[in-house]
Amino acid sequence: MIKIAIDLLGADRDELELLDGVAKALKENSDLFAYILGTKEKLEKALNEKNADKEQYEVINATEVITNNDNPMVAIRSKADSSMIKGATLCRDNEDIEAFVSCGATGALMVSSMMIIKPLSTAIGPVLVCEFIKRNGDYVCLSDCGANLDCPAERLLSFAKMGSAYMKAKGVENPKVRLLSNGVEDGKGTNVIKEANALLKETNLNFLGNIEGSSVLTGDADVVVADGFSGNVLLKSLECGATSVIKDIEDFASTLEDDKKNELKKLAQNLYKRYDYNTQGGAVLLGVNKPVVKGHGAATGETMLSIIRVAYTLAKNKLVDKIKAEFGL
Numbered sequence: 001m002i003k004i005a006i007d008l009l010g011a012d013r014d015e016l017e018l019l020d021g022v023a024k025a026l027k028e029n030s031d032l033f034a035y036i037l038g039t040k041e042k043l044e045k046a047l048n049e050k051n052a053d054k055e056q057y058e059v060i061n062a063t064e065v066i067t068n069n070d071n072p073m074v075a076i077r078s079k080a081d082s083s084m085i086k087g088a089t090l091c092r093d094n095e096d097i098e099a100f101v102s103c104g105a106t107g108a109l110m111v112s113s114m115m116i117i118k119p120l121s122t123a124i125g126p127v128l129v130c131e132f133i134k135r136n137g138d139y140v141c142l143s144d145c146g147a148n149l150d151c152p153a154e155r156l157l158s159f160a161k162m163g164s165a166y167m168k169a170k171g172v173e174n175p176k177v178r179l180l181s182n183g184v185e186d187g188k189g190t191n192v193i194k195e196a197n198a199l200l201k202e203t204n205l206n207f208l209g210n211i212e213g214s215s216v217l218t219g220d221a222d223v224v225v226a227d228g229f230s231g232n233v234l235l236k237s238l239e240c241g242a243t244s245v246i247k248d249i250e251d252f253a254s255t256l257e258d259d260k261k262n263e264l265k266k267l268a269q270n271l272y273k274r275y276d277y278n279t280q281g282g283a284v285l286l287g288v289n290k291p292v293v294k295g296h297g298a299a300t301g302e303t304m305l306s307i308i309r310v311a312y313t314l315a316k317n318k319l320v321d322k323i324k325a326e327f328g329l
Contacts, residue, residue, distance in 0.1 A: 010104025021304025098315035153195035178211035242275030
């Protein structure tokens, strides 16, 4: 069985709406077992009504929630009974659990993952990765998309290794790795980027050089490496640009007759799914002993299903073992 801990509290929507995604994931995968953290009585009743297989889940009662207003360091100590801390602790204490899923407060999830689930090695810093769909339909992984704002070249090298391992776990045999810069030439970028470029050339990674932000969705990269600052700027820029275009389409559609209006609205919805990374399964924290999949606070039941699919795939394909192999651990 592939065992995953799933925190259903702390998102914008009610835990029962998110539970729909859990129930669908269980039906999709007969070898999936979910430790579901939330209001036990309410969740068990709902699962019974959905005819979920009782051999595939266990509900662990948790009613306390860590919010974005809480100080993460304080909350870890003061809210030990929260769904997030209980879930992280469950992952730490149970070797059979292979991934943790949560749509709760980002800061608290990152801190609790580092302090409770623990890093794979003191030599490996955490990295937050997310995926986008390229124009050709393939996926590209951005590593880092916001966890580490200022990094030396050696950290960028570790992000490249973890991003490559991630894409291998997603089924890409020999991921093409590129380094985000302001030009494709080796001499472009800051001193750190130039140094990272040189380091990457000396590895066994399939490193193909630099890439500009304008080519991320059209180029041949499977992994784009960046520090968390540049990666997050890229992430938000892609989201903002796509959202603006989608809004323009929707505004124009509102001026048309019903048939044409519906066609354009459908186009806008498809574009949203392509360019909003949250619809691809959120972001994944790598570098700790279990992959931690972070869903958006505004997640729906369908979003939760996507998130669990990612966690299930990464667990089944032994992502952590692949990361250890990249670092010789």
